Amino acid sequence: MKITEHISNAKDTLISFEILPPLKGKSINSIYDHLDPLMEFKPSWINVTYHRSETAFKKKADGNFEKVEVRKRPGTVGICAAIMNYYKIDAVPHIICGGFSKRETEDALIDLNFLGIDNVLVLRGDADKNSASFEPEPDGNPYAIDLLKQVVNLNSGIYLDDDIRDGGKTKFCIGVAGYPEKHFESPNQQIDMQRLKEKVCNGAEFIMTQMFFDNQKFFDFVKKCRDNDINIPIIPGLKPITSRKQLSVLPRIFHVDIPAELSEEIMRCKTDEDSEKVGTEWLVQQSRELKKFGVPVLHYYTLGKPRVIQNVMKKLV
């Protein structure tokens, strides 16, 4: 079912989770072990992130290094199919520009359509870990909006190969990312908002936000969206802080602020176990307030920490 239908049919705030594919070599059971404890909270869908290959340098027998492309976390499409089959709930794959040609993307979208997947979250994706900044593939989509237009075209039966006439139309409901604290590469919040608006004008049907730890940032972002006539559902992305290290790691990777009250409390903690308790309580309070505000969905990045999310959920009900 489309995310927009899930939301319009809902009587209460919905719950959704987000997972990463396991590292190459691990089995699908690692996904089930991760999700099983979370199923009692009846998520409406599960997002599955998409990962490009990365360049690495591997030492050869003669002592020299060779450049290799390694894809550490393949399997998004298969995992989505497995989740739908095993849990009978929707899976929402992330589709990214980085590392993929438009043709590879089209083939992935055809697979997703054959599998009966109704939603995609279209993103530009992060830079290759060995590059200073994001570089699109020569035959790939440079920005999320270009990828969005590719999916919209496929929804109209327009394929890359114009020999395909009367091509089957896909029916993807398309989501895009939103940044309550601005995307770090946008010159300012106004341009960030214009780019979001452009995605909405071109067919995006829901927004999932970057993580944030201060709800006021989310409330201000929603207001700004509505003032700019962006009227589609805005789903907050939520992540628990579980260690002191994250106080510097998260701002560095995700370009988000950690409120003084939260960082001070974490810094007073003697162990990661104590930090996890503080992070859990913070996320419970954030979730309660967002629910009261009337968000359609609470979307949790469970990434490696199902137990923490389980504890948050138990306190929420």
Ligand SMILES: NC(=O)C1=CN([C@@H]2O[C@H](COP(=O)(O)OP(=O)(O)OC[C@H]3O[C@@H](n4cnc5c(N)ncnc54)[C@H](O)[C@@H]3O)[C@@H](O)[C@H]2O)C=CC1
């Ligand atoms: N919020 C979420 O749920 C998730 C977010 N992400 C991450 O979000 C990041 C970016 O993704 P999107 O926002 O989808 O990318 P985007 O392509 O919309 O924006 C990326 C950057 O390019 C700029 N930009 C966009 N169009 C432009 C144009 N025509 N000319 C010049 N600059 C332009 C934007 O202002 C932004 O700074 C990535 O790092 C991605 O991995 C990844 C997974 C989930």
Ligand SMILES: Nc1nc(=O)c2c([nH]1)NC[C@@H]1CN(c3ccc(C(=O)N[C@@H](CCC(=O)O)C(=O)O)cc3)CN21
């Ligand atoms: N820029 C960006 N890239 C993403 O892939 C991404 C976002 N933002 N925002 C929304 C979600 C959240 N995602 C993620 C992905 C990985 C971690 C993660 O591994 N976090 C570690 C710290 C990272 C590290 O140490 O390398 C953690 O301890 O929480 C968290 C959220 C994926 N998505």
